[in-house]
Amino acid sequence: MSATPSHDTVPASTTPPAPSFASGVWLVAQREMATRLRSKSFTISAAILVLGVLAAVLLGGIFGGSTESTKVAVVGSAAQVVGSTEGLESVDVATRAEGEELLRSGDVSAIVLPSSGTPPVTVVGLDSPPQGVLAALSIQPDVELLDPASQPTGLIYIVALGFGIVFMMSALTFGTMIAQSVVEEKQTRIVEILLSTVSARVLLAGKVVGNSLLALGQIAAIAIAAVVGMMVTGQKVLLGTVGPAVAWFVVFFVIGFVLLAAIYAAAASLVSRSEDIGSVTSPVMILIMVPYFLVIFFNDNPTVMAIMSYVPFSAPVGMPVRIFLGTAEWWEPILSLAVLVASTAVVIVLGARVYSNSLLRTGARVKVSDALRG
Template sequence: MSANHVATGGRGAPTRSGDASRDQPPAPSFVDSVSLVAGREITMRLRSKAFLISTGILMLAVLASVVLGGLFGGQSEPSKVAVVGAAASAVEGNPALDPVPVADQAAGEQLLRDGEVEAVISPEASDPLGITVTGLDQPPGGVLQALAVTPSVELLEPAPVDPTLAYLIAFGFGIVFFMSAITFGTTIAQSVVEEKQTRVVEILLSTVSARALLTGKIIGNSVLAFGQIVAIAGLAIIGLMVTGQKVLLGGLGSSVVWFVVFFAIGFVMLAALYAGTAAMVSRSEDIGSVTSPVMMLVMIPYIAIVLFFSDPAILAIMSYVPFSAPVAMPVRVFLGQAEWWEPILSLAILVVTTVVAVVVGERLYRNSLLKTGSRVPLREALRG
């Protein structure tokens, strides 16, 4: 009776070995696992004071550069001048001068002494231009420059964009991509090694697969990086609108859009390589040795673009190299050097390269994640 009681359970119901397994919750799907890991990565970064402070500093630097560019690079206020009688025709339609009509020379001189105008312009029959300019204590350089007669100028090979502005745009795109890639790439690498060093990854792998864990890390950090770039682009556009730099805003529009698109795909490529190479070591001190090749793939194109932005041939070549295309192609779009189909072709090359990088990074990550101790050789990590 006792044996029968045990076999049938306390209430006479038969007990099967499969009942316990059916009571356990089902394993999460791949999509659910990726969502959980990505959400964990985003939450951890948003709670990090270092991340929030660095993002705030970067945003303030972008806003300050736009505002200062508007203050020092934009046109100054028109010079206010007192105009006597028929001299008004000499300043009519001149955007650099703000005329104030006065009854006579004495009234204009009084405004000049009161500091309300910078000069007095009055008719003068003996002067070749038919006017004379009166200053207070020194020649009014701004007024004289505005009145100067400039001959017509022709250029054999006119540059579509000012060289200084072209350099600033190339430098701006380059530094934003470089800093974001290095910052978030290093964050991914440190996270991988930290989980491996503390053996937290063994607990995670008991619930989710290595592929889901890597995908979640890439998506989570890519969302943060992409959000940061969109916020920077939006802040720059607002700054250009507020400071009245509408001409520059019109020229930057399409290039900024292409930069955001190229950045989103290019960062996924770099994130996969950072995670895969970091999994090959077990100590934080060794991260630099394995991720330095990836860092050089970001640094060398950045330096080359800043140095050779004025060389159309080199810039064209770099716009098709996957690691430099996210900066080189938007710069060429801004300079008007790219045909309509070139960004599409360059983007297709970048997508194919990103797929290859994700496959290689996933293989390195999966084959090295549970191997502790010394650094895993690259050949062994690839073969598994």
């Protein structure tokens, strides 16, 4: 009697299904972030940058004020509030008009008037909030200005310098990392293994997302350090002035960095050796450094700043500075952001094409025109 044939068969080996676009992007992004965070040089440089910003804010708050008593004109019952406040020297005046004469002549730094509202006094400054007086008082009074100015010249320069340096350093640091990662994978032929699992577009998107998240984290840490420094040194008025501009800077930086990251990755894919990275990324570095120098030398030029706020490569610096100065209409940041988003979308499409068509080409440098044609 013949044996009944067995229906149990050994299953054939199957290849795991390729991950979806979203999961593939996240896997690559996680790999990029893990690689960066394991680098001691990256973590140390990031920590130094954050601590440097915190130290600058703290030292500015500590040494920015006068070590001598600040004279303030006091009217009526406001003397009870000023009292023996450390750092303030009261100059009694009969009327506000008399105090305004002293303020305009420079004999006092501010006028303290009695108020019937919840803050028992009102502080009057000349052309900008008298931060030393406000910091010395134990309450948060209302502030009035006789001759309002947009912002003090020195403060404008410091804020413009801060935005310019943070944007330039972060973009250069993470952009260079992306370029080195692309060329390293191409030079060691690891990219061939990666492309057997995910597509070139997924690989590009993952690199951009991973490094963008790291850059955003660094910017957020810098912003938090600056806020903490201002709170510790009692610069609440300055915080209220700079705060909205910082918030817009973070938003613009995120979109602007995605644009630059796509360009860095596409440019690096054109070469196969680490020695050639500089030749293809130099134009991108210029695009990053130009806004820094423009905002330093032309922060008081409304025409230059207006143009900068609508050029995609300089908008992340130009528009926040204009918001800080109060020269931008309410709709301008929205329009500028829309232009930046549209430009970023176009660059991503072109960059993905260059990246996909150049990634497996080794040897001589690939021309951009050839990469675009495929």
